[in-house]
Amino acid sequence: MNPRIKALQTEFDKVRSGIETIQTKAANEGRDLTDAEQADVDTLFKRAEDLRPVIETEAEKVRGLQSTAEVLARIGLSAPATITTAKPERPLPSVGEYITNYNRSLRGDAEAAEFVRSFQAEFARAAAQQGLSDNTGLGPTPILGDLIKFVDPARPALNSLTQRPMWTGTGYRPRVTQSTSVAVQAAEFSELASQKMAITKDALTRATYGGYVEISEQDAEFTDPGAMQIIMEDLAQQYGVTTGNVVADALVAAATNTYELTGAAGAISTVANADLIKGLWSGANQVYTQCKKLPDTLWLAPNVWADFGGRTDTAGRPLFPQLGVQNSTGTLDGVGAWAGSPLAGIRMVVDPNFANDVMIIGRSQYGEVYEQIKGTAIGAFNVGTLATQVGYRGYLGTYFRAEGFVKFVNAA
Helix, strand or coil, X not given: CCHHHHHHHXXXXXXXXXXXXXXXXXXXXXXXXXXHHHHHHHHHHHHHHHHHHHHHHHHHHHHHHHHHHHHHHHCXXXXXXXXXXXXXXXXXXXXXXXXXXXXXXXXXXXXXXXXXXXXXXXXXXXXXXXXXXXXXXXXXXXXXXXXXXXXXXXXXXXXHCEEECCCCCCCEEEEEEXXXXXXXXXXXXXXXXXXXXXXXXXXXXXXXXXXXXXXXXHHHHXXXXXXXXXXXXXXXXXXXXXXXXXXXXXXXXXXXXXXECCCCCCCHHHCCHHHHHHHHHHHHHHHHHHHCCCCCEEEECHHHHHHHHHCECCCCCECCCCCCCCXXXXXXXXXXXXXXXXXXXXXXXXXXXXXXXXEEEECHHHEEEEEEEEEEEECCCECCCCEEEEEEEEEEEEEECHHHEEEEECCC
């Protein structure tokens, strides 16, 4: 097959496979495409449309060559026969012929002995050794398995907060600063309590996050697996890494109300078990005092999660066992998952984007994430450089109320 057509077919197959994968996933989950998925599908369809005229042009070239070849064949033109002048090689004797002559030579037959001698002289000489290293131009370069890459775009903290759609124009969040008043009536016919409600608005801010690369036509067509798809996936993952870190930092910054644990300065691991459990409950009470709602989430840095998992009581038993027992304050699901909670009744969220010793308890509804993932963007093909720009982008904004969170500190 024409290498150019083969490369175009490979790229088209990948585009079609990408569309089918997205649509099949949504169908299997019984839902419509998300905005991000629809954007990816539209982008892939556009790429397929861009490929069609290029493929048609290359196919027309091949059909033209075939038509010319057919015309030449009909008028009887053919390539001249090849004349070989090399000396014909000596035919190898059959196994039966060699054994017969060998047995005769043992009985003194001179003619048979000469036959065996000449055969052994010709075919028993030392052979040159040829190994795989002598054929590096012929050996394949197999690509085995998926691409190995160490990246985690999961965004646990972001996904644990209240999700809201991105606003248009200028965004504001209404907030009550003064409520009405209700009090006992001093006496019959006396005036009831009266106080107006005051409502203010907090301005919302957002930012655009994204990145792009420029891919040469050669890199897109002559790499397997295709560089285009791998780069698109990596851009999406890096978007997740960056935005996840942004939200985690915003949550830490918003938790200005603190509860001080008893232990060596800066290290949660130095806090005694009794002081830790007391602090968790006291922090939960402080959250209610601030926002009039009990907490529903405990956010932890990975090193705090590891410290909780390794804690034992005075008898050497896990302080937070995998199976709940009667006197346990909570459970952890083991090292295979960031699941369970050291404080029964609320969920635990472990996010690698937190710095060491971050531990925050709070009500997730008072942390809001506004996001619109625009997804993949593929620019027009640049004929001058034979390259295409590929990018990934989205809009992100956050809103936090400090009253909904308490951060544990260890300054003692």
